[in-house]
Amino acid sequence: MVQENLKVVRDKIEAACSRSGRDYSDVTLISVSKTKPVELIMEAYNAGEREFGENKVQEIMEKYDKLPSDINWHLIGHLQRNKVKYIIDKVNMIHSVDSLRLAEEISKEAVKHGVHMDILLEVNVSEEESKFGFRCIELYDAVKEISNLPNVTIKGLMTIAPFVTNPEENREFFCDLRKLSVDIAEKNIDNVYMCELSMGMTGDYEVAIEEGATFVRVGTGIFGERNYKGE
Numbered sequence: 564m565v566q567e568n569l570k571v572v573r574d575k576i577e578a579a580c581s582r583s584g585r586d587y588s589d590v591t592l593i594s595v596s597k598t599k600p601v602e603l604i605m606e607a608y609n610a611g612e613r614e615f616g617e618n619k620v621q622e623i624m625e626k627y628d629k630l631p632s633d634i635n636w637h638l639i640g641h642l643q644r645n646k647v648k649y650i651i652d653k654v655n656m657i658h659s660v661d662s663l664r665l666a667e668e669i670s671k672e673a674v675k676h677g678v679h680m681d682i683l684l685e686v687n688v689s690e691e692e693s694k695f696g697f698r699c700i701e702l703y704d705a706v707k708e709i710s711n712l713p714n715v716t717i718k719g720l721m722t723i724a725p726f727v728t729n730p731e732e733n734r735e736f737f738c739d740l741r742k743l744s745v746d747i748a749e750k751n752i753d754n755v756y757m758c759e760l761s762m763g764m765t766g767d768y769e770v771a772i773e774e775g776a777t778f779v780r781v782g783t784g785i786f787g788e789r790n791y792k793g794e
């Protein structure tokens with residue numbers, strides 16, 4: 564099932580790329596494997612996927628040693644500062660940096676472990692109260708502060724759009740995130756790269772690609788529905 568689903572998702576990514584005059588290789592699919600067992604993750608791995616996303620530190624810790632070491636792990640969920648130390652040498656990118664204090668902690672742990680961490684700043688472009696992330700107006704000051712921290716590099720921005728039935732409703736938020744990233748790129752801040760836009764999930768990744776996504780985070784569309792409440 565995973566293999567068939569992946570084919571559908573890849574075809575849709577390709578179609579969205581060609582509709583918007585983009586190169587397929589500019590968009591990286593992240594298979595969001597949260598709540599899913601190692602066996603299912605291996606099906607995606609055997610179908611060629613290497614980029615996987617999890618939203619909980621505990622879950623990455625449990626799965627990490629059971630899976631091949633050439634997987635690139637992306638932390639995409641809210642991260643508590645006291646848990647940074649557990650994943651600092653395991654994940655390739657943290658997409659969900661939502662405060663200066665979290666960025667400082669990531670920097671501190673990266674220095675301690677002698678590693679470097681690429682991060683994305685999460686922006687709450689839709690301004691939903693329930694969501695984590697910087698507000699648009701806070702972003703520039705945060706970028707400037709974080710750019711001075713050792714052993715972390717800002718590679719771009721991330722957003723989680725509202726849950727909607729018509730993905731077109733989220734187009735404006737994806738567009739807003741891209742505009743923000745262009746504005747920040749134009750300031751030419753040292754150690755800040757605005758090359759990545761992590762946006763789009765199962766319900767809306769095609770629209771996100773049309774609006775410039777470089778990472779799409781797809782869970783349900785690959786692994787099927789998750790069996791827990793509160794999703």
Ligand SMILES: *Cc1c(COP(=O)(O)O)cnc(C)c1O
Pocket residue numbers: 595597618639640723764765766780781782783784
């Ligand atoms: C769960 C999750 C996803 C994937 O959601 P689907 O709708 O299942 O594709 C993407 N991004 C984040 C941050 C998530 O927590």
